[in-house]
Amino acid sequence: RKEVEQDPGPFNVPEGATVAFNCTYSNSASQSFFWYRQDCRKEPKLLMSVYSSGNEDGRFTAQLNRASQYISLLIRDSKLSDSATYLCVVNLESSYKLIFGSGTRLLVRP
């Protein structure tokens, strides 16, 4: 079973749409959770951390369900500039490494 699993997409949505991505992780020792954004052939960039209580940053809302080992990202009012690959990332307790999912590709069309 993959350590971090995501639907690869692509999700093709019109501007202004709301879109949700899901991610599951297999290791219950996962301690920290993040959503990153990656543009084509660029480095991953932190979008937001994910907290158990859920958190929001502008149009972006992240949720974590530890019992189900499930993380979500909701993007409201999609912009053309949101087109990218969204990476679900976890960090295990007592580990230096980040574990990346394969990413979900989002295409926002005019």
Place this chain on the structure above:
Amino acid sequence: EPEVTQTPSHQVTQMGQEVILRCVPISNHLYFYWYRQILGQKVEFLVSFYNNEISEKSEIFDDQFSVERPDGSNFTLKIRSTKLEDSAMYFCASSLDRSSGNTIYFGEGSWLTVV
């Protein structure tokens, strides 16, 4: 904003050749990392480095790979005898604290093509 810089941005090398990828981490950072991403695949951890030694490495980081911080500013990844399957984007990263995804900064990557 401080940034991690990597050179070269792109290198083409023949199979069996040695390659050194260079990185300048953010100046006050203490933890350094290499990740790689094969085209179309996920970002994978290679190695972390702290206090002048490897703190963690993945199964990918075999004897063909080595890291070094030769002069207190550069952080290098050496691939001793490249294989075709080493073709990938290699990302250097650094952090002030031990790796947590909200404190780590990635460089723009070095694209390695092995022919």
